Amino acid sequence: MSDSNEVRRIAKIYDERARKYNSIDAAGQWGSKDQADLITKEILKKSEITKEHSVLEIGCGSGVLGSVISKNCKLYVGFDASYLMLKRFLEENGNEEKNLIVATTTYIPCKKKTFDRIVMNGVTMYFPNEKFLKRVLNEILTVCKDDAIIFIGENIIPSRFHWEFVWFQNLSPQIQFFAKSYISLRKWLAKKSPHITGKWKYVHKDISPKIIEKFFKNNGKVEISDAVAYTARKRVYGNNAKGNKRIDFLIRLKT
Secondary structure (H helix, E strand, O other): OOOOHHHHHHHHHHHHHHHHHHHHHHOOOOOOHHHHHHHHHHHHOOOOOOOOOEEEOOOOOOOOOOHHHHHOOOEEEEEEEEHHHHHHHOOOOEEEEEEEEEEOOOOOOOOOEEEEEEEOOOOOOHOHHHHHHHHHHHHHHHHEEEEEEEEEEEEOHHHHHHHHHHHHHOOOHHHHHHHHHHHHHHHHHHHHHHHOOOOHHHHOOOOHHHHHHHHHHOOOEEEEEEEEHHHHHHHHHHHHHOOOOEEEEEEEOOO
């Protein structure tokens, strides 16, 4: 499947979700309303967004995060491949005028060096390959200012990939050991032989921190931490917290 077809496939999935659910449920990653409020506030803080900043949100979806950011910055622009998710964004904010654009991550229709902050949360898992990721990162560098901060949140990394599967977490530690090998094999097959992978063809993709660090090596400092959603669950459940164990990247560009 080509990259453009993959984008259309994801957009179609979220168009359907937007028809059925409210903004939080349509986005599918925020949990309850209370959890969503906590997570969005933490991302705002982590990204160091203030009233002085112009902010671009990539993959803004139904506006769970964007509706908060837009009230706490000078300029907010959000875009998403799903038209109906953007429509949901407007509806649940009283159809208040927003700078929302239907677009894809590989072409950002904004002027060069416009934004102080770039936010892309829960998006990289849909990127089909490393080449696609680098195209997106190059687009981001084009539209952000020289001293911008880039927040890339909710990333799946190889060492935590198995935590994406609910069934894995319910296994005993002994069986999990063998399940990791099975997951690794299916991932490998999905890349080498797509015609025999079945539903694994569409499993969320992981991203190596080394790729991000290498890409920004000469023009930014990369900070890596547990994803905000994961740290929020740990506050409640401690080491017994289940669910995705993803990470956030915060990139401070050099002036």
